[in-house]
Amino acid sequence: MNSLIGRSTLSQITAVTVKNIVLLGYGMSLGFPTLLIPDLSRRNVDDPLYLGPEGISWIASINLFAIPFGCLVSGVVTQPLGRRRSMQLINIPFGICWIVYYFSSEAWHILVTLAITGLAGGLKETPVLTYVVEISQPHLRGTLTSTASVTVAAGVMLEFILGKFLNWKSAALCSLVVPFLSFSLLFFIPETPSWLLSKGRSEEAKRSLAWLRGWVSEENVTKEYEKLRHNLRINSELENHNTTINQNDIRMKLLNELSVLKLFRKRNFRxxxxxxxxxxxxxxxxxxxxxxxxxxxxxxxxxxxxxxxxxxxxxxxxxxxxxxxxxxxxxxxxxxxxxxxxxxxxxxxxxxxxxxxxxxxxxxxxxxxxxxxxxxxxxxxxxxxxxxxxxxxxxxxxxxxxxxxxxxxxxxxxxxxxxxxxxxxxxxxxxxxxxxxxxxxxxxxxxxxxxxxxxxxxxxxxxxxxxxxxxxxxxxxxxPETEGRTLFEISEHFSGRSQLGYSLDRRKATAEEENELSIKLHREELNN
CATH class of the missing domain: 1.20.1250.20 (MFS general substrate transporter like domains)
Structure with missing residues (x-):
């Protein structure tokens, strides 16, 4: 039993580690402006790569300005493509941008390329966030999720170290290795079982789950697979609760959409x-x-x-x-x-x-x-x-x-x-x-x-x-202190129906408790 638990943990860590290489490249793109600023600000005024204080301020910020635009379409792109394939494709613009940096001869080349890396960084938001949530077991989810920020910090650090030993053009060329490595390694980890089930690919979903639970046989994950399929069916029914009306009735469809918009006016969103x-x-x-x-x-x-x-x-x-x-x-x-x-x-x-x-x-x-x-x-x-x-x-x-x-x-x-x-x-x-x-x-x-x-x-x-x-x-x-609390308890706090308090609750909810409370919360939201 301990051997199976250890293998299950290792397989999930392996998948998240490969996913995190995408974030490593993203962190390197965030650290790159730090290498650019000293060189571009100290060039001669007539140098095509020279930038004054105003231009330097754009070097420091234009990639962050562009990220929200990528975030806007991230979910739309991720849902039809899948989490894994989306992460693979995001490596392509990152790789192209590192090449463009190396061959840049004018300041506007760099500014445009920084904006593109920002867009790519926004596109990666949905797939990297949902991938780890959908493949991990509840007792590992918090730790595995927190590795994302650590990996971004590691990417920033790596770019700073490259800047110590290389000029920024050479550092850009070396950075090209990371998106290539990420694109290649992503072939060796599975798509999330949840996404595969949502697309009706049940056999692939079961194989994916068997891989993620320690490279075991499909028979060993039958119980969890059935529970996952059951939960997805319940969630689908709940999400479609208000859409059982005649789909040809335009007025009722509009009212249904407005009811969703009303959720953003509630206290548990504000x-x-x-x-x-x-x-x-x-x-x-x-x-x-x-x-x-x-x-x-x-x-x-x-x-x-x-x-x-x-x-x-x-x-x-x-x-x-x-x-x-x-x-x-x-x-x-x-x-x-x-x-x-x-x-x-x-x-x-x-x-x-x-x-x-x-x-x-x-x-x-x-x-x-x-x-x-x-x-x-x-x-x-x-x-x-x-x-x-x-x-x-x-x-x-x-x-x-x-x-x-x-x-x-x-x-x-x-x-x-x-x-x-x-x-x-x-x-x-x-x-x-x-x-x-x-x-x-x-x-x-x-x-x-x-x-x-x-x-x-x-x-x-x-x-x-x-x-x-x-x-x-x-x-x-x-x-409030949310550590150790269930999603239901947290939602009750922000809805104003209860108070979490400020002390740490060291009781950890089991996977079954989390599922039951989440479904209960979902039903209550629909009824309200």
Whole structure:
């Protein structure tokens, strides 16, 4: 029995690991602007690849601006193609974009290609999210889902490391390996049993389930297969509950569609959507997004004792370690405590960093080409001389800020999004949350340079600190503890019929309890 459980776990980990290679490539695309910005901003004005501050702000944000447009059609594309095939096809634009980067000769080539990678990143949202949910068993689902953010952080780190040893064109060519590897390996994992059943491909669904439960024979998964088919039939009946009217009656069809739209006006949509909007805002405006994108320039401006690209590679490693720590402790501490620790650490780190830069009169983000002259001018106007040992202080403090943000608040929207919405609108709501998340990120990165010019670098760091501190206070009142709770209990809380409370519930629901409560919730929503 233990051997079968171990094999079942291993097969699911294998499938999710292959799926995560898509996210590794996506993370590398997010890290690539950090390599572009230092080079493109320091070229001669007459160089076709030169970009001024306005162009640089677009380099930092245009991919995030484009992601929501990909999210809009992600579900539409994924449903007919399937989860696995959709993930395979997404690798094609990523691969083409890495080639275009290598051969780019003008700045607009890069901007257009960044926008295309953003669209591809949006298209991957639905297949990667639904794949892990549909193939995993309940006791593994939380852990396997959380690996997504860790893998994205690993992709960012890998791109930063490539930027340390290679110029951005060579780094782009090396990055081409990942989408090719992902496309190839996806042939060796199965499509989800749920999607196959929805298409009437029952034999393939049973083979897929046997593969995912430890490469066992189809007879060994007969019971789970029948239960899955039964649950899908019940869900289908519930979803079609309001569509049993005469399909030729246009008026009744319209009323039925309007009844679905009314779900978005209910409290159990408004409250979680507001919560996730706040969480998404905090992820970006606590400083995490700008310090990743402008990392090389930030470390240089802070007089880092090591070169900017090496420091940025270390930043990537620290971000990955923070994500790994979050995955480790969130099940033990809960979402509330993890988020509070994360935001508090970020607030303290940025307050200290703002005070430091104010004390040493470091007001500018974009240093001139001659950094030695820049450092001399900076310290000459400061009341205090800066020695080498003191330059380690802002370097370590900035790393602490990134680590704190990654170990809690960065993952909060993505750990909540699959839990807090009603069944009927869960997919659409998740897409809306993803769009919100990336729009806020693109705005944050776009205005960062102008905001820094307006309030100086110390003022910017103090703003990040204030946002993080305020975030703790706001989340204290609006964030319930959902760890260990069933989907039914969470929905009851956001509907206002009960309260989850703020303490961690260490009781884990069984798969049967989860199914029964989910179906009960579905029926109640339809009756209402």
């Amino acid at each position: 409250r979680p959507f507001m919560l996730l909007t706040v969480a998404s805002f905090l992820v970006h405006f606590c400083g995490l997004s700008p310090i990743q994108v402008y990392a090389v320039n930030l470390f240089t401006s802070l007089h880092s004792p090591i070169d900017g690209h090496t420091a940025t590679a270390i930043l990537g490693v620290v971000g990955l370690l923070g994500s790994l720590l979050c995955v480790t402790i969130i099940g033990k501490c809960g979402r509330r405590v993890t988020s509070f620790i994360s935001l508090s650490g970020t607030a303290v780190a940025f307050f200290v960093l703002g005070t430091y830069t104010h004390f040493f009169n470091i007001n500018s983000l974009m240093p001139p080409k001659n950094i030695t002259k820049y450092m001399l001018n900076t310290t000459a106007h400061s009341s205090t001389e800066m020695n080498v040992s003191q330059t380690w202080f802002p370097f370590v403090t900035l790393l602490m800020a990134a680590f704190s943000a990654q170990m809690g608040i960065r993952l909060l929207p993505w750990t909540l999004v699959a839990e807090v919405f009603p069944n009927e609108i869960r997919d659409i709501s998740a897409g809306m949350v993803a769009m919100n998340f990336y729009i806020l990120g693109s705005i944050c990165n776009k205005v960062f340079l102008k905001y820094t010019d307006f309030v100086t670098l110390p003022g910017t760091f103090w703003t990040f600190s204030a946002v993080s501190g305020l975030g703790v206070a706001v989340l204290y009142f609006i964030l």
